[in-house]
Amino acid sequence: MKKYLLFILAVAFSILLTACGGNNKSSGGGGEANASETVGEDIEGATELTFWTYQEQHMKIFKSAAERWNEEYPDRPIKLVAETYPYDQHHNNLLMAMQSGSGGPDIADIEVGRFSNFLQGDIQLEPMNEYMEPLKDVLIPSRIDMYSKDGNYYGVPTHLGATVVYYNQEIMDEAGVDIDSIKTWDDYVEAGKQVVEKTGVPMTTVETDEHWSYWPLVSQSGSDFFDENGELILSNEKNVKTLQFLQDMVYESEIAVTAPGGFHHSEEYYGFMNDGGAASLMMPMWYMGRFIDYMPDLKGKMVMKPMPLWEGSDAKTAGMGGTGTVVTKTSDNVDLAKEFLAYAKLSEEGSIALWKQLGFTPVRTDVWDSPELQEDNEYFDYFGDYIWDMVSEMSAEVSGIKLTPYTADVITELQSNVMHSVIREKSQTPKEALKQAEESIRGKMEAGE
Numbered sequence: 001m002k003k004y005l006l007f008i009l010a011v012a013f014s015i016l017l018t019a020c021g022g023n024n025k026s027s028g029g030g031g032e033a034n035a036s037e038t039v040g041e042d043i044e045g046a047t048e049l050t051f052w053t054y055q056e057q058h059m060k061i062f063k064s065a066a067e068r069w070n071e072e073y074p075d076r077p078i079k080l081v082a083e084t085y086p087y088d089q090h091h092n093n094l095l096m097a098m099q100s101g102s103g104g105p106d107i108a109d110i111e112v113g114r115f116s117n118f119l120q121g122d123i124q125l126e127p128m129n130e131y132m133e134p135l136k137d138v139l140i141p142s143r144i145d146m147y148s149k150d151g152n153y154y155g156v157p158t159h160l161g162a163t164v165v166y167y168n169q170e171i172m173d174e175a176g177v178d179i180d181s182i183k184t185w186d187d188y189v190e191a192g193k194q195v196v197e198k199t200g201v202p203m204t205t206v207e208t209d210e211h212w213s214y215w216p217l218v219s220q221s222g223s224d225f226f227d228e229n230g231e232l233i234l235s236n237e238k239n240v241k242t243l244q245f246l247q248d249m250v251y252e253s254e255i256a257v258t259a260p261g262g263f264h265h266s267e268e269y270y271g272f273m274n275d276g277g278a279a280s281l282m283m284p285m286w287y288m289g290r291f292i293d294y295m296p297d298l299k300g301k302m303v304m305k306p307m308p309l310w311e312g313s314d315a316k317t318a319g320m321g322g323t324g325t326v327v328t329k330t331s332d333n334v335d336l337a338k339e340f341l342a343y344a345k346l347s348e349e350g351s352i353a354l355w356k357q358l359g360f361t362p363v364r365t366d367v368w369d370s371p372e373l374q375e376d377n378e379y380f381d382y383f384g385d386y387i388w389d390m391v392s393e394m395s396a397e398v399s400g401i402k403l404t405p406y407t408a409d410v411i412t413e414l415q416s417n418v419m420h421s422v423i424r425e426k427s428q429t430p431k432e433a434l435k436q437a438e439e440s441i442r443g444k445m446e447a448g449e
Contacts, residue, residue, distance in 0.1 A: 033083035035059065039066040046070075046079035049337055050105040053082070054090040057289070058109055058158070058323065060357045065344035078340060087111070097330060098124035106331040107341055110155060112146060112322040113411050116403040119149045126327040126334055127152040131342035138366040140319075142398055147324035155324020156345045159360035162317040162394050163216040163284045164304040166291070171279040175199050179305060185245065188308045192255030195279045203255040204280050205269070206246050208424040209262030211414045212283055212320070217242045219318035219401060221310050225410045226402045232442055234410060235434035243430035247422050258424055270294035282307065284320045285391075288359045292382050299382045306394050319398040355379075361391055368392065406441055413437035 035056050040046045051062050059082045066080040083105075085093065091114045097104030098118060110118055118125060132144060132153045140160060147155025165188075167179050175198040177191045192203030207213040218224065223238035233239070249256035257278070261268030264283060273281065274295040281287075291298060306316035325345060327337045344350045351362035352372045359379045367373065368388060379387065418437050421428040428436070 033085055035084040036082070037063060038079065038081050039063050040070050040077055040079040043070060043077040043079065046077040047333055047336060048079045048081060049107060049331075049333060049340060051080060051082040051107045052090060052094060052105040053084050053109040054087045054111065055109065055323070056084045057358055059084060061350070061353060062107075062344055064353055064357065065340070065350055068349065069340060069343060076336070078336070091117075094118075098328065102330060104328045104330040106333060106337040107325060107327055109158075109323045109325050112324065112401070112403065113408050115147055115155060115324050116405050116407055118326070119154065120405055123149070123154070124329045125154040126329060126331075126338055127154060128156055128327070128338060128342065129153050131338065131346055132156070135346060135364065138364050140363045140365065140395065140398060142319055143322065143363045146322065146401065146403060147326075155326050156341055157363045158323040158325065158345070159286055159321075159354065159358075160363055160391070160395070160398060161284050161286060161319045161321050162361065162391065162398055163220070163282060163307055163320050164317065164390070164394075165280050165282050165307055166287070166302050166304055167280045168276060168278070168298065168301050169303050170301045171195065171199055171201055171276060175279070179303065182305070182308055185308045185310060189249065189253050189255060192249070192279070193253060196255055199279070201276065202257045202278050204249070204282065205259040205264070205272075205278050206250055206256050206423050207259045207263045208419045209259075209415055210264065211411055211419070212264060213246060213259075214243060214414065214419065215401075216282065216284070216307070216318040216320045217245070219320065220307055220313070220315050222313060222315070224402050225407065226404050228402065230402075230404050232406070232410075232438060232445065234413075234438040234441065235431065240431045240434055243418075243422055243434065247426065247430060250423060251426060262424075265290065274298060285361055286321060286359070288379055288383065292359075292378055302383055304383060304387070304390060306390065317394040317398055319401065365395065406445055409441045409444060410437070413440060 037059060053059060062080060062082055066078050070077045091110065094104060094108050094110070095117060101124070129152060132139065143157040143160060144153055147153060147157065169179070172179050172195065175195040177194055182188050182191050195201060195203045218239055221238045221242055223236060225232070225234050227233050250258065259269050260266065260272040263269065264281065270290070274297050285304070291302060307318070309316065325341060327334060327341055331337045345354070346364065348367055351364040351367045352370055354360040354362045355373050356377060368391065373388060414437070418433045422430050422433045
């Protein structure tokens with residue numbers, strides 16, 4: 001409870017500063033939205049539903065769903081008001097609204113790293129069991145369990161999130177490396193040495209300001225940051241070994257460089273990769289859209305493959321990232337909001353739209369063979385038509401991640417301290433850095449902050 005009281009006070013102060021700067025909305029949203037769009041405003045008698053998100057792309061799914069809904073159910077039309085806020089502001093405002101019991105949206109996105117914050121105390125989210133339990137046989141278990149507690153499913157997932165390696169076929173061919181011969185991470189390092197020797201281009205990049213170079217490897221190795229009992233295991237042997245692997249790629253085998261701009265979503269990085277700056281990149285499949293939007297010159301050059309294997313493991317991927325979409329108890333139209341959310345993301349048509357509109361692999365597996373998912377689109381044009389065969393090959397191995405109220409603290413430590421000291425500066429060993437981070441987080445856990 002102390003953790004939440006302190007957090008709420010901090011958020012309240014942050015929102016107060018925003019209001020003083022003249023950027024506050026009278027509607028209780030806590031600040032101007034980056035983007036706001038409305039569907040159905042011209043329909044008389046339409047019931048208004050508000051949707052908050054931190055990712056403008058996600059508005060496409062709900063806008064198109066609202067348009068389909070209004071065509072299919074003209075007797076129950078919806079006026080959807082969709083708003084996008086900056087990441088921190090969105091989650092802080094939403095948590096404030098849930099704690100105060102007013103001012104919140106009907107439907108909201110919650111990023112996976114923040115989701116556990118909303119499952120504490122008196123949960124102010126509506127269970128979606130009546131819509132998710134009938135589909136459990138066709139939903140990827142690890143992706144729905146992340147957003148559940150005590151048998152209730154509170155968040156509807158957005159995608160499979162399978163991590164892959166993106167290879168620049170042109171560079172790999174120039175180096176004389178057969179991508180299909182890379183079976184293990186040891187093979188990957190040896191191939192990287194050949195790439196560097198033959199082309200002068202690094203095999204890959206490692207983030208120093210984010211966690212996407214590290215967390216998927218941890219999960220693929222069979223480890224995590226917390227165990228099944230919620231105990232912190234950040235500095236365990238597997239996690240140390242995994243971070244050592246990343247450091248060694250940069251400083252020992254010298255097949256990797258730090259990501260320009262610090263992370264794989266920076267403008268500097270997009271420009272670097274677009275110019276053929278590295279031969280490969282490990283990121284989840286949802287990163288496909290970044291290639292299309294920001295690296296157009298790589299069209300037709302990039303191919304995706306499952307992750308190379310760790311010794312003694314057969315896990316070819318790791319489920320990473322994600323957004324759970326929820327219905328709040330502050331909604332004045334809970335039943336309609338739940339039905340519409342299920343329509344937008346769990347129905348066959350909604351699941352297909354996730355792929356067609358955003359390139360997201362739906363967690364509903366029974367639609368993967370749908371003809372609509374095989375139609376030509378920008379993702380096939382950019383990467384090739386093998387994508388669904390690869391997804392089917394990996395799907396059974398998509399691991400889950402264990403979320404706790406302190407997951408966000410771990411991510412903050414990784415981004416602010418661990419990756420800098422181990423990868424960018426090499427001022428600490430992986431064990432030293434992870435031990436230090438673990439001690440900091442454990443102190444917060446013991447103090448109940």
